[in-house]
Amino acid sequence: MRILIADDEALSRRMLEKALERAGYEVTSVENGKQALEHLCKPDGPRLALLDWVMPELDGPGVCRAVRTRSEQTYIYMVLLTSKGSKEETVLGLESGADDYLTKPFNAEELRARLRVGERILLLEDRLVEARENMRFRATHDPLTSLLNRGAIMDLLGRELHRSQREQKSTAILLGDVDHFKRVNDTLGHVVGDEVLGEIANRLLASVRSYDFVGRYGGEEFLVVLNGCDPPYAPGRAEAIRKSVSNRPIQTAKGALALTMSFGVLLSADWGPRPVEELLHEVDIALYQAKDAGRDCLRMAKPDAKTEAPQAALPQPARRAR
């Protein structure tokens, strides 16, 4: 494990280095508080630190206070090491954000034992962070495909629409549905159906840029959000995404399946500021039109098209054949 030693006195620094190297630590030594802070604030900096109290530039408690003001980074376990010894000073040191306090002259064995306490705390923190990240992933991702789930993709879409409006750019919303997916489930079983959904998720993800979003919107429905998508390029990009599914069969445990998808596509620039739900309703209607046109194609949702095909005349999405 990496550890930082900050001490302006060469003799003390050497003693610490030796004691810690002997215990297997990877040691970095600096001579003042400012250098210590620079090391500790690096994204991959040491997470254990031994800080002398009295140092040039910035003292040990000053380093502790500065480290604790950063909330976004991982926890750093800091031990103040000093020849100061009164209760008031101990309290002051701990209240500056230090986790422990060791008085000089230190005993190497005691020092290592105290650092092992620090390692246990850091390990505990790592486990908590990992558990939190797992929970966050589960709360925002679909367990079958590992894509963003409906709630997460809706949130991201809402944010992207605000951003594109603010930056006067266009976001493309693609709502895709696997054609005749019910037949796969009915004839080959749900396990094969799940395999198909997993592979389609992979292909959709592979066909977009790293900063676009793909989510599982419903059973066999997928929502793709293309950020900063220039309107003239949107149909071509949507077509490429659609073809990523239809251009080669999907291998399953029961053989290769030639499957297609239909897409409704909407460009936020065409519609202006509208609630997310309204835009999703419009793109859903466009998806229906693609289905109605024979599937394996896409249809653009255009505001002027609404006057030609009034919404009231369209079947409700829930009742349409997929």
Next chain:
Amino acid sequence: MTSREVDLHEPAWNQAELLDRVDNDRELVRELLAIFKEDFPRTIGSLEAAVSSGDLKNSGSLSHTLKGMLSNLGGARAAAAAASLEDVACAGEIAALRGAYDALEREAGRLLPELDAYMAEVRR
């Protein structure tokens, strides 16, 4: 009264205590003594100049540095004398500064020959 007691029963240099603290690493003790022999004269020289000019701030910080250095090395008596000088400087007792410095110099005068003797012995 801010000066601290120097324990007269304490040896000038507690070699056993130092060895215990450094896992009996005699090579490291030699290395530490070499560092001390280089840093101590410079630091005490600066301290003497600060005391002579009545510079309380530097007298305090330099005696603090010496206190740490000496206690790390097992020179508890000299470290206690440095602590007394630090207390005197921090309390602003400018009149007591020289006396406290002299006490430190006396203790250092007892410690240094012991360190030299050890170095000479291990060189043999």
